[in-house]
Amino acid sequence: MIAIKKSLEKELQMFYSAVEQTADSVFITNKDGVIEYVNPAFEKMTGFSKEEALGNTPRIIKSGLQSREHYKKLWSTILDGKNFRTVVVNRRKDGKLFYADHTITPIKDNKGNVTHFVGIWKDITKQTQFEKRKEEFIATASHELKTPITVIKGYCQLLEKKLSQSKDKENLHFVTQISSQTDKVINLIRDFFDVSKIEAGKLVLSKQEFNLETLVKGIIENFKHSVGTHRIVLQGKVGRSLLGDPERIGQALINLLTNAIKYSPSGTKVLVNLTSKKQYALIKIEDFGIGISKPEQKKIFDRFYQANEGGREGFGLGLYITSEIVKKHGGKAWVESEKGKGSAFYITIPFQKS
Ligand code: ADP
Numbered sequence: 081m082i083a084i085k086k087s088l089e090k091e092l093q094m095f096y097s098a099v100e101q102t103a104d105s106v107f108i109t110n111k112d113g114v115i116e117y118v119n120p121a122f123e124k125m126t127g128f129s130k131e132e133a134l135g136n137t138p139r140i141i142k143s144g145l146q147s148r149e150h151y152k153k154l155w156s157t158i159l160d161g162k163n164f165r166t167v168v169v170n171r172r173k174d175g176k177l178f179y180a181d182h183t184i185t186p187i188k189d190n191k192g193n194v195t196h197f198v199g200i201w202k203d204i205t206k207q208t209q210f211e212k213r214k215e216e217f218i219a220t221a222s223h224e225l226k227t228p229i230t231v232i233k234g235y236c237q238l239l240e241k242k243l244s245q246s247k248d249k250e251n252l253h254f255v256t257q258i259s260s261q262t263d264k265v266i267n268l269i270r271d272f273f274d275v276s277k278i279e280a281g282k283l284v285l286s287k288q289e290f291n292l293e294t295l296v297k298g299i300i301e302n303f304k305h306s307v308g309t310h311r312i313v314l315q316g317k318v319g320r321s322l323l324g325d326p327e328r329i330g331q332a333l334i335n336l337l338t339n340a341i342k343y344s345p346s347g348t349k350v351l352v353n354l355t356s357k358k359q360y361a362l363i364k365i366e367d368f369g370i371g372i373s374k375p376e377q378k379k380i381f382d383r384f385y386q387a388n389e390g391g392r393e394g395f396g397l398g399l400y401i402t403s404e405i406v407k408k409h410g411g412k413a414w415v416e417s418e419k420g421k422g423s424a425f426y427i428t429i430p431f432q433k434s
Contacts, residue, residue: 105180105201108187111194113137125180125203127173138199143171158186158197167204179208219276222269229269233262264393271397275383278404285325285408292318292361292429295326296352299333309346312337316354318361322429324409329429332405332413335398336365336425342394344369344422360411360428368422377415402427 099106105122109115118133126133126141133140146168157164168182180201187196236259243252277283300312322329340350344367353364372380376387381403386396403413410430417423 105199105203107133107138107199109138109197109199111196113197116196122201125172125178125201126170132173141170141172143169143177145169145177154184158184159194161186161188161192161194167208168201170201177205178203179205215276215279218272219280222272222276225265225269226273229262229265233259233266236262268395271395271401274401275397278401283404283408285328287323287325289321289323290326292322292329292363293354295330296333296354296363299330299337300352303337303341307341310341310344310348310350312350312352314352314354318354318356320356320431322361322431324429325405328405329409332402332427333363333365335402336427339398339425340365340367340369340423343367343388357428359432360430363427363429364424366422366424371419371421371423372415372417373419377417380415381413 100119102119103121105125106117106119107115107122108117115133115136115138118128118130122133123129128140150166150168154164154166163183163185165181165183168180169177170180171177181204183200185198185200186194187198189195236255239255240252240259243255274283296314300314303312337350337352344350348368351364351366353366355362355364370388372387379385380387380396381399382396383400384396385400386394399413406413406427406429410432411428413425413427415423415425
């Protein structure tokens with residue numbers, strides 16, 4: 081008995097030392113949210129001493145920057161006996177803000193009743209600030225580049241018109257090259273701009289009823305005119321109209337078709353298949369190109385990720401933007417692929433009005 085007590089005491093001492101010495105803030109409250117314990121990291125991170133914190137609630141570090149919904153969700157989750165994890169902005173005693181990766185876990189007695197809550201904050205201020213600055217830079221740079229590049233494109237089009245009228249073939253060829261390279265820059269800037277919109281939660285859809293088949297046919301026609309390297313075949317149909325943003329869905333399809341062409345050899349087929357399921361339209365874009373390995377399939381929808389050791393032009397943004405557009409419509413995007421044999425990208429767009 082004494083031996084068990086001794087080993088329990090030793091274990092308790094070890095846990096206590098671990099919590100006291102960890103770099104993350106740890107605090108324990110009773111079930112009404114009144115603080116009963118804080119570790120030294122809490123004192124350092126918040127600027128409040130143990131004496132000041134005990135008997136108070138975590139409201140002392142409230143920054144006022146969390147929404148009412150945040151607190152509602154927090155309380156309903158932890159009172160339900162579940163963990164709550166999110167990123168919060170807190171205010172130190174000296175008024176400075178800090179970002180924390182925040183977890184609250186309910187502690188239950190042996191009957192399953194919640195008696196306390198333990199909160200852990202990992203300080204992520206530095207990473208968050210860096211991310212914010214990066215996002216701001218991308219947003220500003222793409223915004224500032226938009227006007228000059230549009231002007232360049234405008235003059236290219238003017239010159240193209242003039243030179244084709246004067247039958248100056250050589251100079252027309254030069255301008256056409258400038259024009260097509262400018263298109264690439266315009267697309268890149270648009271992708272960067274879209275990414276910063278997505279990150280800021282500001283990707284807004286302009287929804288309307290539209291015919292998917294007409295949209296897809298138009299896109300394929302454009303591809304046939306501009307890239308003659310692949311045989312694009314449309315199969316199947318969707319017999320009803322969709323509610324969504326045709327421009328954004330078009331952008332998603334163009335991204336998938338561009339990839340299908342980019343990552344498969346000239347002369348091969350690209351199949352576009354439309355199917356009408358009960359609740360959604362299913363679009364499949366299949367190529368017979370280089371394919372994607374299983375481990376890479378999981379990552380290709382991530383921002384800036386390029387499989388097959390990159391190599392081809394692009395920034396690894398197309399699939400990220402595509403999947404965000406699809407998600408925003410309540411649909412899904414995924415890939416099935418075998419290395420060396422080709423890839424099939426699928427997207428679904430639900431029919432129901434949302
Ligand atoms: P990007 O094409 O600009 O690199 P994407 O986000 O469109 O960016 O695609 C991410 C990565 O997924 C690509 O770098 C490529 O390695 C891979 N990928 C996308 N589509 C295909 C495809 N149809 N076949 C093979 N690999 C593909």
